[in-house]
Amino acid sequence: MTTTNTPQAVTPLTPGQQYLAGARSMVPFLASAIPMGIAGGVLGLSSGLSGWATLGLAMAVNSGTAQFVGFALIAGGTDWAAIILTTLILGLRMLLYSTILIPYIKEVPQRWRVLLGFGLIDEVFFVAIERLRKGELTHNKHMFFLGASSLLYVTWMLCTAIGMSLGSAVPDVRGLGLDFPVTAMFIAMLAIGLANWRVAAAICAAGVTVMLARDLPYNLGVVLAAVVGAVVGAACEYAAKTRTKEIAR
Amino acid sequence: MSMALLILGMGLCSFLPRYLPLALFADREMPPLAETLLRYTPPAVLAALVFPAVLAPSGDGVELTLTNPYLIGGAVTFAVGLVSKRFLLVTAVGIAAFYLSRWLVG
Incomplete structure (x- = not known):
């Protein structure tokens, strides 16, 4: 049922091409991911976490929201059960994303779904769902997801490490409006769709x-x-x- | 050690909502009502993320004023997006409008 509106003349992309297409689709989002990732690295250390804990938390949750809220809660000495529950509630939005993807990933093998789920963040979901619906993404879907997710993941972790090593030398980026580009992209998607x-x-x-x-x-x-x-x-x-x-x- | 456990727990709680539906339900057919609901969910989520970011950017009250660059930038992005369907162009114009109005407001 996902292939009903596939354009006939298009040659399917190879796995490698699909990986690159996924990565390329995320390039505009780097404009926000790079400064926010660096800010996360700074914030982790200044919240009193060790370097390993800062990077480890960023790598484990793969969500800017969960990471920033987590730092604040840990710094505030919040009860750990409450921190974990908060992380779960923050992830409820993701439950919607993966549910919406269900009809499109029937042919993706189970082991790939683990990676797909882990890398599923706002940007990846909204770009992918639009292409899936338009029938532009029909073959080697898992490679598109892998390309998109891995580019953002690696960038975010590198920037976290950069933020940690620069530490307090990084100026306070809050109030510079660096959160607006992502908002603008979401609004553009809304208006175009x-x-x-x-x-x-x-x-x-x-x-x-x-x-x-x-x-x-x-x-x-x-x-x-x-x-x-x-x-x-x-x-x-x-x-x-x-x-x-x-x-x- | 216990910090490692906390991080592991947070990672798991962040991962499970994204993964479980894919693992459990992807091999079944979806009822038509669910399919209809899920078709309208992405724009609804986008709207839910965007409205507060634009109308109340500082997280305090609603700032329905011309001195709110988020509102100006957001409105310009939306208007351009209704006319042009080119994603990067629409976004770039919107971001430019945002920074211009920020600069004008001072």
Whole structure:
């Protein structure tokens, strides 16, 4: 079912080409990953973690959010059970990502799914899902994911190490607006992918919900808003279908 | 030693939500309702990430003002994205608008 809209004339990319295509698709995101990675290295040490713990935590969680929140909680002497629970709740958004990918990865072998899951972060997911839906990514999908994830992962860890070695010599990057490029890319995806009024309704519903739920802890507002947005979008689709049937009658 | 255990636990809790659905459900057919819901989830998640980043960038109150560069940059990115479908161009124009309005605000 994933191959129904495959363009016929296109020669499938080899695994190597697909790896490079994945890596290339992530290059724009390096503009944010490099400064944020360096900032993470600085922040880890200044939160009182050892060098090994700083790098180890970054490598283990592979998520900027979980890493930054983790540093803050460890520095604040938070109970460890609470830290682990927080990490789990922060990962709920990822549960949505991997669930959405399910129909597209049926032919990917189990052992590759481990790597695919480990490397699944916001940027990789949104770029990949768009290509999968358009039918642009049909062969050697796991290599595309590997290319995309590994470029960001290696860059992030190198930058963490750089941040650690530079330490306090790095100026405070907060307040320089370095978080905006990622936001701009997400907005560009939203605007370019705005196919119809049902998607617009889902976006508005999610936006309103997340703003109303901003006081919820642990980013739970994001998960709640995602659910509300998806329900509104799906409801609009069903309403539209029912109406078309009535008119046809 | 115990720090290593904490990091391991955090890593596991970060990994499992991304991996378990892929491991457990990828070989089954999905019901049509779930498929419809999941089609609208990516734009909803994007919106949920973007709205607070643009409307309340400092994490305090909502800043619905012309002196909020995140709002200006975000609005420009969105408007250009509706017209042009070229991802890098749209993003670059938006980032330029952001830094320009930051500089103007001072």
